[in-house]
Amino acid sequence: MTTAAIFLDRDGVINQDTGYVSHSDDFIFIDGVIGAMKQLKQKGYQLVVVTNQSGIARGLFSEDDFIRLTEWMDWSLADRGVDLDGIYFCPHHPTEGSGPETQVCDCRKPAPGMFLEAAQELNINLADSYMVGDKVSDMKAAEAAGVGHKILVRTGKDITAEGEALAEAVYPSLVEFAQNAADLT
Ligand SMILES: O=P(O)(O)OC[C@@H](O)[C@H]1O[C@@H](OP(=O)(O)O)[C@@H](O)[C@@H](O)[C@@H]1O
Ligand SMILES: [Mg+2]
Numbered sequence: 001m002t003t004a005a006i007f008l009d010r011d012g013v014i015n016q017d018t019g020y021v022s023h024s025d026d027f028i029f030i031d032g033v034i035g036a037m038k039q040l041k042q043k044g045y046q047l048v049v050v051t052n053q054s055g056i057a058r059g060l061f062s063e064d065d066f067i068r069l070t071e072w073m074d075w076s077l078a079d080r081g082v083d084l085d086g087i088y089f090c091p092h093h094p095t096e097g098s099g100p101e102t103q104v105c106d107c108r109k110p111a112p113g114m115f116l117e118a119a120q121e122l123n124i125n126l127a128d129s130y131m132v133g134d135k136v137s138d139m140k141a142a143e144a145a146g147v148g149h150k151i152l153v154r155t156g157k158d159i160t161a162e163g164e165a166l167a168e169a170v171y172p173s174l175v176e177f178a179q180n181a182a183d184l185t
């Protein structure tokens with residue numbers, strides 16, 4: 001059996017994108033998102049985070065730093081009744097940096113790799129799923145993976161005309177999206 005998922009971009013959707021956030025001291029949940037995530041789980045969706053973390057390739061922080069922050073985020077959410085089903089990240093950048101993570105990959109959005117891996121591992125029906133992001137690359141990655149619904153929110157980077165054209169809908173934040181998303185259960 002497959003189930004639908006809500007794919008969530010991290011920076012600009014879950015937390016304020018102050019630029020390459022790598023420590024819990026700098027991780028600020030956007031108002032209302034934890035409640036919104038809880039509501040989406042109750043509607044029957046899996047919740048899967050898909051995040052580009054080129055700060056690793058750029059040498060701004062290490063993969064261990066990312067994992068430490070991710071564990072903190074995961075526990076902060078679990079404490080508030082939200083269990084994430086999956087967290088996928090891309091540590092690469094095609095040109096920036098000088099270490100092993102500086103490489104062309106198939107996981108950095110707008111490539112669909114993280115979505116396809118999640119779909120395999122978590123038995124996700126991509127056509128019935130949603131991607132909620134703040135950038136054109138989020139919409140393009142979802143499109144390339146065959147995610148049925150592409151949503152932009154205004155809590156991150158400025159929404160461009162290109163982004164608006166690719167998205168099915170634009171909401172002020174994840175809160176309004178969760179209020180409008182259909183029940184699966
Ligand atoms: O929004 P998600 O995918 O969760 O994460 C994005 C971050 O890793 C950073 O990605 C960078 O893009 P580049 O990776 O430098 O193109 C910039 O957008 C930063 O402001 C942002 O903090
Ligand atoms: Mg983002």
Ligand SMILES: [Zn+2]
Pocket residue numbers: 090091092105106107108
């Ligand atoms: Zn990658």
